[in-house]
Amino acid sequence: MAAADYLAGLHANLAGHHSTTQTPLEFLRSNARMDEFSVWLLSAGGRNVDILRSARKAIQVEPAHLAIFCASIGSPLAKLAGQLAIDRLEYEPPAGKDGFLATNSLASFLLLLARAYSDVIGRSFVRSLPELLETALPPASDLGTLRERFVPLLDREHWLVLYDPGCRPIATDMESRFSEAALGSIKISDIRNFAHGRHHWIAKRESTSAVVILSQPGTAKVAMRSLDLLPRSLPRVHLQFADNPVIAPVGGIFISMEIAGWVGEARGIDPGRPGVPEFGRRLYNLSSTPSPGSKLQSVTQIVVRKARVTPASLRTSGLDTLWELAFEAFRDELYRRPIRGLVFDYDGTLVDVQDRFQPPKQDISEALIKLLAYGIRIGIATGRGRSARRDLREVIPREYWTNVLMGYHNGAEVGPLEDNTTPESANGSVDPAIAKALDALQHHSAIWSRLTVDPSHSQIGLQWKSPILGWHLQSLLEPLLPALQDLGIQLVSSGHSIDLLACGVSKKGVVRCLAESAAASQSEILVIGDRGRSPGNDAEMLSHCPSLSVDEVSAQASTCWRLTPPMLKGRLATLWYLRRLSMRKKYPGVVFFKKGSLPK
Numbered sequence: 001m002a003a004a005d006y007l008a009g010l011h012a013n014l015a016g017h018h019s020t021t022q023t024p025l026e027f028l029r030s031n032a033r034m035d036e037f038s039v040w041l042l043s044a045g046g047r048n049v050d051i052l053r054s055a056r057k058a059i060q061v062e063p064a065h066l067a068i069f070c071a072s073i074g075s076p077l078a079k080l081a082g083q084l085a086i087d088r089l090e091y092e093p094p095a096g097k098d099g100f101l102a103t104n105s106l107a108s109f110l111l112l113l114a115r116a117y118s119d120v121i122g123r124s125f126v127r128s129l130p131e132l133l134e135t136a137l138p139p140a141s142d143l144g145t146l147r148e149r150f151v152p153l154l155d156r157e158h159w160l161v162l163y164d165p166g167c168r169p170i171a172t173d174m175e176s177r178f179s180e181a182a183l184g185s186i187k188i189s190d191i192r193n194f195a196h197g198r199h200h201w202i203a204k205r206e207s208t209s210a211v212v213i214l215s216q217p218g219t220a221k222v223a224m225r226s227l228d229l230l231p232r233s234l235p236r237v238h239l240q241f242a243d244n245p246v247i248a249p250v251g252g253i254f255i256s257m258e259i260a261g262w263v264g265e266a267r268g269i270d271p272g273r274p275g276v277p278e279f280g281r282r283l284y285n286l287s288s289t290p291s292p293g294s295k296l297q298s299v300t301q302i303v304v305r306k307a308r309v310t311p312a313s314l315r316t317s318g319l320d321t322l323w324e325l326a327f328e329a330f331r332d333e334l335y336r337r338p339i340r341g342l343v344f345d346y347d348g349t350l351v352d353v354q355d356r357f358q359p360p361k362q363d364i365s366e367a368l369i370k371l372l373a374y375g376i377r378i379g380i381a382t383g384r385g386r387s388a389r390r391d392l393r394e395v396i397p398r399e400y401w402t403n404v405l406m407g408y409h410n411g412a413e414v415g416p417l418e419d420n421t422t423p424e425s426a427n428g429s430v431d432p433a434i435a436k437a438l439d440a441l442q443h444h445s446a447i448w449s450r451l452t453v454d455p456s457h458s459q460i461g462l463q464w465k466s467p468i469l470g471w472h473l474q475s476l477l478e479p480l481l482p483a484l485q486d487l488g489i490q491l492v493s494s495g496h497s498i499d500l501l502a503c504g505v506s507k508k509g510v511v512r513c514l515a516e517s518a519a520a521s522q523s524e525i526l527v528i529g530d531r532g533r534s535p536g537n538d539a540e541m542l543s544h545c546p547s548l549s550v551d552e553v554s555a556q557a558s559t560c561w562r563l564t565p566p567m568l569k570g571r572l573a574t575l576w577y578l579r580r581l582s583m584r585k586k587y588p589g590v591v592f593f594k595k596g597s598l599p600k
Contacts, residue, residue, distance in 0.1 A: 002173035003042055003109040006249050009169060010117050013245040016470040024050035027057060031310050034063035041068050044098060044105035046075025049285065055080050059567045062305070066567060071105040085551075085569035099272030101177055103257055110250045117246050120467050126247065129254065136251020137241050146255070147262055152235040154266040156210040160201065161188045162226070167214035167241055170252030174212075177260040181271040184263065191219055191226060202234060210235040214252065217243045298565075298599040303327055305553055305562055326557040331598050334546055338590045339581070340520035342371065343407075343511050344574070345529035345538050346382035349550055351391075352570045353495040358391070364571055365395035367578045372400040375589035379514035381407040381507035381529075381541055383492075383499050385423045385456055392417060405517060407510030410492065410501055410537060412458035414513050424457055431458050431502040433487040440483055447476060458502040473498050474535070492537035495530070499537060507541035528574055532560040550574050563599055 001021060008019035022030065039058050043051040046068070055077055058066050067087040070077055078088050091112070095104040118125040126132045133140040140146055153159065159178070163171040171188040178186040189198050191213065202209055211234060215223035220240055227236055239255070241248040264271045300311055303323040307314055314320045347356045350364050360368075368378060382388045385408050396404060401418035408414070408423040415422030430438075438455055442448050450468060454461035464473060474493060477484075484491070488503030507529075515522045527547035529538030532554045542549060545559040550573035554560040564573040580597040584590070 002169045002176060002253055003106055003113070004040075005169040005172050006110060006253075007040060007042070007113055009166065009249065010113065010245060013166070014117060014121060014469045024054040027054050031312055033308070033310055034058075034061045035305070035308060037063050038065040038067070039063040041066075041077070042070075042109065043068075043075070043077055044071045044102050046070040046072050046077030051077055052080060059084065059086075060301070062301075062566055069109070071108055083572055084567040085572075086567060100274055100276070101180060101260070101271055103272065106173075107254070107257075110253060114246050114250050120469060121246075122466075123246065132247060133251050133254065135242060135244065136248045137239055137255065140251065140255055143258060147258075149237050150259060150262055153210040153212070153237060154263055156184075156208060156235060158185045158187070158201075158205060158209040159212055160194070160198070160209060161186055161212045161214065162191045162194050162223070163188065163214040164216040164219040164223075164241070165190060166216050166218075166243075166245060166248060167252055169249040170214050170241075170256055173253045173256045174259065177256060177271060178263070181260065181264065181269060181274045183260060183267060183269060183271065191215065191223055194226070199230075202230065206231055206234055210237075212236070213238045214241065215239070216241050216248065299324055299327060301566060302561060302563060302599060306555065306557070308555075323557070327561065330546070330558065330561055331563070331600075334593050334598065335595055337546060338524055338587065338592060339376070339526045340524040340590055341377040341379065341514045341518045341526075343379035343381055343507075343514055343525060343527045343541070345507070345531070345541070346380055346384060346388055348495050348530035348570055349528060349574055350380070350571065355571075356496070359394040360391065361571065362395075363575055367575060368396060369400065371578070371581075371591070372396070372403055374583050374591070376591060377403050377405065377514055377518040377520075379405040379407060379510045379525075380417075381411055381510040381538075383410050383459070383461060383494060383497070383537055385409060389417060389423075405510065405514050407507060407513070409456050409459040410499055410505055411507040411509040411541075412456070412502065412505045414510060429457060430455065433489060434458060434460060434500070434502050436487055437484055437489050437500055440480055444480065447480070450476070458505050460500040461497055462500065463497045491535055492539070493531070493535050494537045507538065508544060511541065511544050528577060530570065548577055550577075 001023070004021040008021050011017060011019040041051060041055055041058065055068070067089060068077055068081055069089045071091060071093050073090045073092055078090055081088055093104045093108040095107070098104045115125050126135055130141055161171045161174050175186040175188050178184050187201070211230060213223045213227060213236070215238065223238060227238060230236065241252055260271045303320065304311055304314060307319070307323055314323070344350050347353055350360050351358065372378060380388065380392065388408065389406060392404065393401070396417065402416050404417035406415055406417055406422065413423040434455065434457070437460060441453065450465055452463045452465050462473065474491065477491070477498070481491070484500065490501040490505070492499050492501060511522055511525050511527060515525050523545065527541055527544045529542050529547070529549060530551040531538040532542040532549040533539060533552040536552055539554060542554060542560040543556060547559045549560055549562040550564070551562070551569045553562050564576050568576060580593055581591040582594040584592065
C-alpha cells in the first residue's frame with residue numbers, strides 16, 4: 001500500500017490527474033466504471049490469492065490501461081495476463097528474498113518508480129542511499145543522531161503519526177510495519193484532520209502515547225504551531241521533509257524502515273522475522289468464491305463497452321434489453337453478410353502501437369496472405385506515408401500487391417501497394433489549409449518546440465518530442481483549435497499521435513475505393529480499426545456498416561462493436577476476428593463469419 005500511495009501521489013503531483021489506491025477487497029467490491037482509467041496492480045510475488053482475484057476482476061472491467069508491476073519474473077499474476085492487452089513490468093530485486101515485511105521488494109518498487117519519474121521530468125537521480133536521505137531529509141544523513149531523537153518515543157505503545165499529504169506514503173508504511181510486526185499501535189492522520197477530534201486520544205492516553213509529525217514546507221508552519229499546543233510532556237519528533245514529490249516519500253520510507261528496526265531492537269522483536277502463527281498462514285491463504293458480479297456474461301460485457309455504464313446501471317435503467325437486441329441484430333447481420341473485401345486501420349490494428357516501427361508480425365501477415373490467396377481484396381487506411389508501404393511489402397508477396405489498396409495519410413492519397421508513386425514525395429505540393437496550419441504552429445514557439453512535426457500534402461502529424469506529464473496533446477493545441485477549424489482542418493487522434501487533416505480527407509474514402517476495385521457494394525466491405533470513438537482517427541471509418549473495433553467503440557448501435565473477450569485488443573483482437581471467417585468453395589472470393597463463432 002505504501003508503494004501504491006507513492007505511485008498515486010506521483011501521478012497526482014506530476015501528471016495533475018486524480019489517482020487513488022485500493023486494497024484488493026476494495027477493488028473487488030467496487031462498482032465503478034474503469035473504461036477511462038488506468039489500473040496498476042502491485043505485487044511482490046504475484047501469487048497470493050487476493051492479487052490474482054484483483055487481476056481477474058481488472059480484466060473483466062476492462063480499464064483503458066492495465067499494468068502489472070511485479071517483483072518476480074514468471075509469476076502466476078503475469079501468466080494470468082497471457083497475451084492480453086496488459087503491460088507486464090517484471091523484475092527480480094537484486095537484494096534477494098524478502099523478509100516478513102517485504103522490505104527488499106518495497107525498496108525496489110520505490111526506487112524503480114522514482115527513477116522512471118525522474119527520467120520523464122528530466123531530473124537527475126540520486127546516486128546512493130546517503131544522497132537519497134540527504135535530499136529527502138538533510139538530518140537523516142546522520143542516522144545515529146536521528147535515532148537519538150526517537151529514544152524518548154521507544155517506550156511508548158501508541159504513536160500518532162501526523163502527515164503532510166505529500167508524506168502519506170511514509171505514514172502508511174509506518175502504520176503497516178508497526179502493525180504487521182506487532183511493534184506497537186500507530187494511528188495516522190493528516191496534520192489538520194488531527195484537529196477534528198483525534199487529539200482527544202492524547203487527552204485520555206498521554207502517558208502511553210507519542211507524536212511523530214511528517215511535514216513539508218507547505219505544512220511546516222501549521223505543524224510547528226500544532227506541536228506547540230500539545231502537552232509539553234508528550235514525546236514528539238518533527239521530521240521536515242524536502243518539497244520533492246519524487247525523492248521525499250522514498251527517503252521517508254527508508255527512514256521508516258530504520259525506525260521499525262530501532263523500535264524492534266528496543267522491544268526484543270525482529271521485524272523481519274516476527275514469527276507467523278498458524279492461524280495467520282490460514283488467513284493469508286483463505287480461499288473463497290469470487291466477488292459477486294466480478295465475471296460478466298459475454299453479451300453483457302459487449303453491451304457495457306457500448307453503453308459505457310456499469311452493468312448495474314444498465315439493468316436499473318431498463319435499457320439492457322434494448323442494447324442486447326441491437327447487438328443481436330448486428331451479430332446476426334454479420335452472419336448473413338457476404339464479405340468481398342476488408343479495410344484495416346494499421347497502427348493499433350495490424351501492428352500493436354509499441355511495435356509500430358516494425359513490419360506486421362508473422363501471424364498477421366499469414367492471415368492477410370490467406371485472404372488474398374482466396375481472392376479477397378484488402379485495404380489499409382493509415383495515417384502513415386511510405387513507411388507503411390515499405391513494411392507491408394516486407395511481409396506480403398509481390399504477387400498480391402495489386403490487390404492491396406493503400407490509403408496513406410488518413411486516406412488522402414490512395415493507390416495499390418505495387419504503386420511506387422503513391423504517396424507523393426514530401427517535397428510535393430501542399431494543401432493551402434495545411435500550409436496555413438503549419439504556419440500557425442510555427443508561430444507559437446511554446447507549442448512548436450515541444451512537438452515532432454511531420455507534414456505531408458494533406459496532413460500534419462504531431463507527436464511529443466518527449467513525454468510531458470499533465471498535458472494531453474490535444475489540450476496543448478486547444479488555443480489553436482478555433483483558427484484551425486476556420487481553415488477546415490480536422491483533428492483526429494491515435495494511440496500515439498494527433499493528425500491535422502485537410503478538409504475532405506477521410507479514411508472512409510478507402511472503403512469506397514476498395515468496393516469499386518472489388519466490384520462490390522460498400523456493404524460487402526468489412527472495416528476493422530481501433531479508435532472508433534471521436535476524435536479517434538478511425539471514428540468516421542468505423543461509422544461504416546459493418547465495422548468492428550479492436551479497442552474503442554462508438555455509441556452507434558448499428559455498427560462499430562467490439563466482440564472480443566475481455567482485454568483482448570489490438571493485433572490479437574484482429575486475429576480473433578479473422579480466424580472466425582469462413583471460406584466456402586462454392587463462394588469463391590467471398591468470406592462469411594462462421595455460424596456460432598461470435599458471442600451469444
